[in-house]
Amino acid sequence: MLFRIDPTADEPLFAQLAGQVRAAVIGGDLSPGTRLPSARELAGSLDVNLHTVLHAYQELRDEGLIELRRGRGAVVAERGDQDFGALREALDALATAADDLGLATATTLGLVRARLARTETR
Structure with missing residues (x-):
């Protein structure tokens, strides 16, 4: 999946990123068990601070949409399999x-x- 952010938008960068992941899960483009890019890798590809990606991932974790696993990174949670x-x-x-x-x-x-x-x- 290709993530894009707009640095000129009013919405914070972490919120843009989290919104794209949410939309992909709800839209069925990301299924449970799908690994997301590592925070470091995604930050580098988007040319944003690592903490921006970590903030987005933590928000998604708090919502139950992804799981953050030590050594495995961010993975779409089983909740992502709900019928949306x-x-x-x-x-x-x-x-x-x-x-x-x-x-x-x-x-x-x-x-x-x-x-x-x-x-x-x-």
Whole structure:
């Protein structure tokens, strides 16, 4: 899998990287047991600080999407095998509705973040 980051984006680099891994797991592009590049290797290929990659990997570990194993590196966790079909359908519907309304990506993301924040406070 090819990871890309945009150093000019408002989103932090670690969040961009973690988001790409999340999307790949949910989209089925990364299956359980798949090894991710070592943090050092990925940092070198993206030309970012090692701690940026480690931060992304730690966030994904805390969410249960990857396991960090000494000597084996980062591996997609069994949780990555969950059926994300309903979530993918909802995301497709959201993207279509936002596009139909002519909403900018930043606006759509802001609405999603606000909605998720309300859910977290319950």
